[in-house]
C-alpha cells in the first residue's frame with residue numbers, strides 16, 4: 001500500500017510510518033519540519049525508495065492542496081490517508097487551555113477544531129483523486145476516546161469537541177465515499193506514550209501503531225463508517 005501520514009515527525013505519526021514500512025508498504029510522511037525530525041530522517045535513510053517526506057502544516061489549506069498530490073505522485077499513487085496530526089487542550093501557543101469552562105475562549109477552541117476536525121477533511125479532499133484511482137482507497141482518522149459522546153465526562157472542551165466533530169466527519173465521509181469503494185474509519189489509538197499521552201500511558205507508540213497498521217491492511221467496506229479501537233475492535237460513539 002502507498003500510505004500518506006500527517007504529523008509523522010514525532011509521536012504516534014512516526015511510529016505509524018515505521019509500522020507501515022516494517023510491514024512492507026510505501027510511506028509519504030508529512031510533518032511541519034521533516035528535516036528537524038531525526039526519527040523521520042532515520043526512517044527515510046533506512047528504507048531508501050520507500051519513503052518520501054514533505055513539509056506540511058495541515059491547517060495551511062493551500063499547502064495541503066499542493067503537497068498531498070505531489071507526494072502521492074512521487075509514490076505513483078495513494079491507497080491510504082492516515083490523519084494523525086493533532087493537538088490537545090491548548091489550540092494557541094501560550095493561550096488559555098480549553099480544559100475548563102472558566103478559561104474558555106473562542107480562538108483556542110476554534111484552533112483545535114481547525115487542526116483536529118477541519119484539516120483531516122481538507123487532506124482527504126486533496127488526496128481524493130488518488131484514493132479514487134487506487135481502487136481500494138482507505139482513510140484512517142486518528143480520533144480519541146475523548147471524542148466519544150457515550151463516554152464523555154467533564155472538561156477538555158476543545159479537544160473532545162474537535163474529536164467528536166472528526167467522528168461525525170468520518171461518518172459523513174464514509175457515506176459519501178462508499179459508492180467509490182473508499183473505506184473511512186475513526187480510530188482511537190488508546191492511551192499512548194508520546195508527548196501528548198505522557199510517560200504513564202498504557203501503550204507504547206509502537207504497539208498502537210502496529211495495531212493500526214494491521215487494521216488498515218484488513219479494512220473492508222463493511223467496516224466503513226465505524227469507530228474502531230487501535231486493535232481493530234469496536235469503540236462506542
Ligand SMILES: NC(=O)c1ccc[n+]([C@@H]2O[C@H](COP(=O)([O-])OP(=O)(O)OC[C@H]3O[C@@H](n4cnc5c(N)ncnc54)[C@H](OP(=O)(O)O)[C@@H]3O)[C@@H](O)[C@H]2O)c1
Pocket residue numbers: 006007008009010011012013031032033056057058059083084085086087115142143144145188189190191192193194195196197198201
Ligand atoms: N497520545 C495519546 O494518548 C493519544 C490518545 C488519543 C488520541 N491521540 C491522537 O493521536 C494523534 C497523534 O498524537 P500523538 O500522541 O503523537 O501527539 P503528539 O506527541 O503531541 O504529536 C502531535 C503530532 O501532531 C503534529 N501536529 C500538530 N499540529 C499540527 C499541524 N498544524 N500541522 C501538522 N502537524 C501537526 C505534531 O507535529 P509537530 O512536531 O510539528 O508539532 C506531532 O507530529 C493525534 O491526533 C492525537 O489527538 C493520542
